[in-house]
Amino acid sequence: MELKSVAMRIPEGCNFILGQAHFIKTVEDLYEIMIGISSQVKFGIAFCEASGACLIRTTGSDRSLQDIANQNAQAIAAGHSFVILLKEGYPINFLNAIKQCPEVCTIYCATANPVEVIVAQTQQGRSILGVVDGFVPRGLETSSDVTARQELMRQIGYKH
Secondary structure (H helix, E strand, C coil): CCCEEEECCCCCCEEEEEEECCCCCCHHHHHHHHHHHHHCCCEEEEEEEECCCCCEEECCHHHHHHHHHHHHHHHHHHCEEEEEEEEEHHHHHHHHHHHHHHCCCCCEEEECCCEEEEEECCCCCCEEEEEEEEECCCCCCCCCHHHHHHHHHCCCCCCC
């Protein structure tokens, strides 16, 4: 078995969701979820099929994000994994619906941070072991950090 770290390409101003699913219709169901929640969101989806033709299935509302999602999926190349890149929307607005999708088994991360996917290569194929999401903590939150965090949540409308 060989372990690899695969860096994801996440364009400036975009968020990235990585998950595992189990069925060919995943790509269509994820598309419907994204559009159903926001007709304004720009996104690209790529799904690595793990049986049958074993194709990378793609869709989206933005061709450039769809192409980058496809490149990320090709780099991961782990069966039944999916990548969503989104712009003009945040994962928090989509995650519950994505988790409720009958085919979705797990979500590895949802972030705007740099991401490395840890992949195991065997004779049969590839598996996602986990992700490196962002950076190592630099210290403990101070009282002024708490105040800044609380103010930010109110500024962007997530707290009253």
